[in-house]
Amino acid sequence: MSRAPRFVAAILAWRPTLFLARLALTSAYLLGGIVKLTDxxxxxxxxxxxGMTPPAFWAALTILVELIGPxxxxxxxxxxxGAGMLGVFTLxxxxxxxxxxxMAGQERFMxxxxxxxxxxLIGGFIALAMLAQRQQADA
Incomplete structure (x- = not known):
């Protein structure tokens, strides 16, 4: 196993890095929940x-998941x-x-x-949950 270069190790060891990574992973959901809540x-x-029926129920549930999970x-x-909520929602x-x-053509490609x-993203949520579990076990 090779070690990361010093600058990479420093970034990974920097205390705010984990929070910033969590923010990056959840930002689209948080923003989506706020936008839906305001519209x-x-x-x-x-x-x-x-095709979700009743649409008001699914809109409310989506807003709750997109705000509470992050x-x-x-x-x-x-x-x-939170990771489980967002992972299941994302799936x-x-x-x-x-x-x-x-679909077919360009629509299918996209x-x-x-x-x-x-x-x-689901893989990222699983990795985040695993990391949190390990940190809790080490504490």
Whole structure:
């Protein structure tokens, strides 16, 4: 196993790095929740667009997940729960919004990329939950 260069080790050891990484991983969800909260009709319309019924219920649930999940992760409290919430939500969204197997041409290409980007985010949430678990065990 090779060691990271000093500057990389310094960045990784810098106390704010983990918080900034958590913020980066959750920022789209946090922003999405705030935007939906401030544009309720738009949030409901989005759910209706994806065939979610009743759309108001799914809009409210989406807002709750997109706000509570990041807050749990950013505060370091129940990180496993916040990561799990966002991971399951992301998986559900990937299948709902990026069903590339039903598409053709450029639309299929773009949806395939978005689908696997969502899968990558889920991996990030799993890794974050594992890291939090290890930190708690070491404490």
């Amino acid at each position: 309720w009709q738009g949030a409901v319309a989005e759910q209706a667009h994806f 807050l749990l992760i950013l505060t370091g409290r129940l990180v496993w729960l 559900f969204a990937a299948f709902t919004a990026n069903a590339f197997w039903t 949806a395939t990329n978005a689908f696997f980007e969502h899968i990558g």
